[in-house]
Amino acid sequence: LSGLNVAVVGATGAVGQEFLKVLERRNFPVNRLRPLASERSAGKSVIFKNEPIPVEVLSEDSFKNIDLALFSAGGDVSRNFAPIAVKSGAIVVDNSSAFRMDENVPLIVPEVNSSVAKNHKGIIANPNCSTIQMVVALKPIYDISRITRIIVSTYQSVSGTGQSAMNELKNQVSAFVNGGESKPEVYPYPIAFNLIPQIDAFEETGFTKEEMKMVNETHKILDDYNISIAATAVRVPVFRAHSESVYIETEKKVVLRDVKEALASAKGIIVQDNPRSGLYPTPLEASGSDMCFVGRIREDLFVANGLHLWVVADNLLKGAALNAVQIAEIIF
Ligand code: NAP
Ligand code: 3JN
Numbered sequence: 001l002s003g004l005n006v007a008v009v010g011a012t013g014a015v016g017q018e019f020l021k022v023l024e025r026r027n028f029p030v031n032r033l034r035p036l037a038s039e040r041s042a043g044k045s046v047i048f049k050n051e052p053i054p055v056e057v058l059s060e061d062s063f064k065n066i067d068l069a070l071f072s073a074g075g076d077v078s079r080n081f082a083p084i085a086v087k088s089g090a091i092v093v094d095n096s097s098a099f100r101m102d103e104n105v106p107l108i109v110p111e112v113n114s115s116v117a118k119n120h121k122g123i124i125a126n127p128n129c130s131t132i133q134m135v136v137a138l139k140p141i142y143d144i145s146r147i148t149r150i151i152v153s154t155y156q157s158v159s160g161t162g163q164s165a166m167n168e169l170k171n172q173v174s175a176f177v178n179g180g181e182s183k184p185e186v187y188p189y190p191i192a193f194n195l196i197p198q199i200d201a202f203e204e205t206g207f208t209k210e211e212m213k214m215v216n217e218t219h220k221i222l223d224d225y226n227i228s229i230a231a232t233a234v235r236v237p238v239f240r241a242h243s244e245s246v247y248i249e250t251e252k253k254v255v256l257r258d259v260k261e262a263l264a265s266a267k268g269i270i271v272q273d274n275p276r277s278g279l280y281p282t283p284l285e286a287s288g289s290d291m292c293f294v295g296r297i298r299e300d301l302f303v304a305n306g307l308h309l310w311v312v313a314d315n316l317l318k319g320a321a322l323n324a325v326q327i328a329e330i331i332f
Contacts, residue, residue: 003031004332007066007090009058009081010073011035011046014163015095018321019070020048028325029332036062037073063088068328071095072320086122091331093124093324100125100217107220110326111268112139117330124327129319130154130210130233130242131217136269136292136318137311138248140262142222145305149249150229152214156199157238157283160315161186169237191237199233208233241283242315250305256297259307263294268318273297281312289314290322 006023010016016037023030035046036058045052056062058077063069063085071078071085072095079098086092099105107125108117112135117124127135134152141147158165165186172192175182184190188198199210207215211231219225236243264271272281273295281293292313300306313319 003029004067005032005034005065006030007034007036007063007069007085009036009062009069009071009077010095011055012037012041012044013072014159014166015072015316015320017046018316019072019325020046022317022321022325024049026325026329028328034062034066060084063090066090068093068332070324070328072324082123091120091122091124091328093126093327093331095126095320095324097128097213098125099123100127100213101220107217108327108330109135109221109323110330111136111266113221113223114330117327120331124331126320126324126327127217127221128210128213129160129313129315130156130231130244131214131221132319132323133242133292133311133313133315134214134244134246135218135221136266136313137246137263137294137309139222140266140269141248141250141254141259141307142224144258144262145250145252145254146224147222147227147248148251149247150218150227151247152229152231153245154199154214154231154233155236155238155243155245155283156210156233157236157240157242157315158191159240160199160242160319161235165191166239169239173237187235191235193237195237196235197232199235207231238283240287240314240316241312242319243281243283244311246309246311247300248307248309249303250307253305254307256299256307260297263297268292269294271295271297280310283312286312287314288317290317292318 041055069085069090075096075098078096172182210233214231215229280295296310
């Protein structure tokens with residue numbers, strides 16, 4: 001492959017910045033890079049391969065001669081501009097929720113369902129970060145026995161909200177330490193030294209949109225709509241990497257040793273599971289890594305086919321930019 005012209009929509013954002021680093025680090029065959037953002041970024045540059053590249057303001061003409069367009073500028077931008085990019089001849093890998101549940105759009109985690117990526121009609125969707133790391137960890141178990149029930153609680157870092165939330169946590173921590181005050185702007189409550197059991201808006205059912213993304217996207221990726229799934233998504237004062245406490249029930253009884261072996265030999269997973277010697281995954285240690293870390297693997301004490309796991313991954317990498325670039329690597 002001689003080189004592709006790649007547009008990054010949202011190149012100045014938390015995910016967009018990771019896109020540039022992942023493309024460079026993985027030696028993705030980039031011929032020309034076109035960083036795109038809003039008018040707010042006019043005059044700014046981004047760094048790619050040690051060179052400053054001027055950011056262009058996103059417009060209908062942005063996709064001329066573009067082969068691959070990586071979108072991470074929110075659902076509205078994707079809804080408006082992804083079809084334009086496709087019409088211009090680009091293949092779109094979209095990080096937003098805009099097209100994830102569209103039946104014409106494959107929703108891909110390469111370790112889980114790479115074979116359906118080729119069914120795309122121009123747009124391929126990248127799942128929500130919390131969904132990605134959960135299905136990476138569950139697929140090797142699912143291949144031993146179907147999973148019938150999932151109950152998950154997430155501990156999501158502020159980088160999942162974007163650059164503004166990372167600044168808010170930092171400012172609140174330093175204000176707190178200095179005896180001052182820093183008012184919440186991004187979140188409804190202070191996030192420093194706190195937990196917020198709300199990510200995105202509540203639906204009538206009492207679940208949030210983020211929680212329902214985990215339900216609906218997991219059904220689609222595993223192509224199993226019979227799994228009973230309940231999620232509680234919580235924002236925690238961590239800068240980077242999401243953690244999840246996952247409880248599952250399998251159809252057949254699985255042997256714990258087989259589960260650990262399947263996870264340890266699965267692509268993209270590192271098992272860190274020796275809790276009595278202090279070995280289990282944490283978000284600080286997982287930050288910056290491409291891998292999905294799994295630990296605290298244990299049988300439920302009361303339910304015969306119940307298992308518990310602790311799953312940690314970098315939400316900006318495997319949860320966003322890395323997974324999207326891995327999708328592009330499958331397609332080209
Ligand atoms: P962020 O740090 O706030 O960055 C947002 C980016 O979008 C910036 O580059 C911004 O440009 C650009 N943008 C916003 N409005 C725009 C417009 N009208 N036209 C062109 N560019 C526009 O947010 P982030 O954390 O990177 O997340 C961005 C999006 O990625 C999210 O909204 C979400 O859809 C998706 N995302 C997905 C996952 C996942 O789970 N896979 C995780 C996080 C985010 P300016 O700098 O010019 O404002
Ligand atoms: O909050 C997180 O940790 C992940 C956030 C993801 C997100 C944030 C704003 C808009 C999404 C997403 O990827 O589902 C969206 C969206 O595209 O709807």
